[in-house]
Amino acid sequence: MYLEKFDLDLRYGENSHEKAEIFGKPAFEILHEGKQLSYNNILDAEAAYVIANNLKKLKGYASVVVKHQTPCGASIKNDKIESILSAIAADEESSFGGILAVNFEFDEKCAMAIKKKYLEVVVAESFTQEAIEALSKKKVRILKINDYEPKVGKPAFGAFLVGERKLPDLKFTHVAGPQLDVEELNELLFAFIVVEGVKSNAILISKDMTTVGIGTGQPSRKRAAWIATELAGEKAKDAYVASDAFFPFPDGLEILAKAGVKAVVSPMGSIRDEEVINAAEKMGLSFYKAEGRVFRH
Numbered sequence: 001m002y003l004e005k006f007d008l009d010l011r012y013g014e015n016s017h018e019k020a021e022i023f024g025k026p027a028f029e030i031l032h033e034g035k036q037l038s039y040n041n042i043l044d045a046e047a048a049y050v051i052a053n054n055l056k057k058l059k060g061y062a063s064v065v066v067k068h069q070t071p072c073g074a075s076i077k078n079d080k081i082e083s084i085l086s087a088i089a090a091d092e093e094s095s096f097g098g099i100l101a102v103n104f105e106f107d108e109k110c111a112m113a114i115k116k117k118y119l120e121v122v123v124a125e126s127f128t129q130e131a132i133e134a135l136s137k138k139k140v141r142i143l144k145i146n147d148y149e150p151k152v153g154k155p156a157f158g159a160f161l162v163g164e165r166k167l168p169d170l171k172f173t174h175v176a177g178p179q180l181d182v183e184e185l186n187e188l189l190f191a192f193i194v195v196e197g198v199k200s201n202a203i204l205i206s207k208d209m210t211t212v213g214i215g216t217g218q219p220s221r222k223r224a225a226w227i228a229t230e231l232a233g234e235k236a237k238d239a240y241v242a243s244d245a246f247f248p249f250p251d252g253l254e255i256l257a258k259a260g261v262k263a264v265v266s267p268m269g270s271i272r273d274e275e276v277i278n279a280a281e282k283m284g285l286s287f288y289k290a291e292g293r294v295f296r297h
Contacts, residue, residue: 168292
């Protein structure tokens with residue numbers, strides 16, 4: 001498939017000394033640019049939007065903040081403003097200069113709520129005119145997203161690899177520990193949907209439908225679990241955990257259990273699955289099997 005160069009100049013590539021171009025027509029409209037979009041802005045905007053859009057599978061308003069193509073905060077609440085501010089506050093330090101995506105119409109009240117927050121881009125499928133005018137007073141870029149089917153892709157060896165990007169069947173099977181009720185399973189579902197957008201190896205801890213600790217981009221799942229629990233701190237107690245792939249050893253679970261988490265959902269497929277399940281049972285963790293892994297590299 002041949003794609004023509006799209007007529008949109010980018011500020012720079014992945015680094016400021018590098019150039020970048022777009023081929024093919026992107027599925028967004030720039031409602032306000034402020035300062036020129038960069039290569040990283042577009043990648044981060046898509047990363048945030050896909051997670052927010054996937055969270056439409058759950059009730060409530062969802063907001064996601066992304067930095068370096070991985071979420072630093074995500075939240076679902078019954079109020080738009082609470083959702084936005086909770087996602088930012090989930091990791092206030094990392095949210096600084098991040099990209100915010102929401103799965104609801106962004107109105108003037110939403111714009112005023114982030115008036116004192118430094119965000120590079122705001123992404124949504126719909127903006128009110130009042131919100132556009134309010135946001136345009138800042139240097140923030142405004143991207144309106146049109147319907148599209150997300151893909152994954154990377155250049156390699158002079159070719160371009162393209163793959164599907166979709167969630168597996170979101171049915172969890174109870175395999176160890178106390179069973180969860182419907183509300184608790186929704187919390188586990190929230191964690192799993194968001195961890196799909198976290199760079200692998202990934203461990204995500206959530207509580208009250210808001211992320212509290214994310215371990216991302218680690219070659220060791222144990223290390224990802226340690227980072228997530230360190231970030232969560234006391235909030236890890238009675239929290240919910242999603243892993244993007246199986247636990248190869250019980251050691252990652254042991255770190256999570258020591259931090260006080262209540263439940264874990266993870267794909268399976270390790271030769272030590274039985275050992276991991278037995279460890280979860282022994283530690284009193286509610287342990288659920290996901291239908292497939294959700295690696296993102």
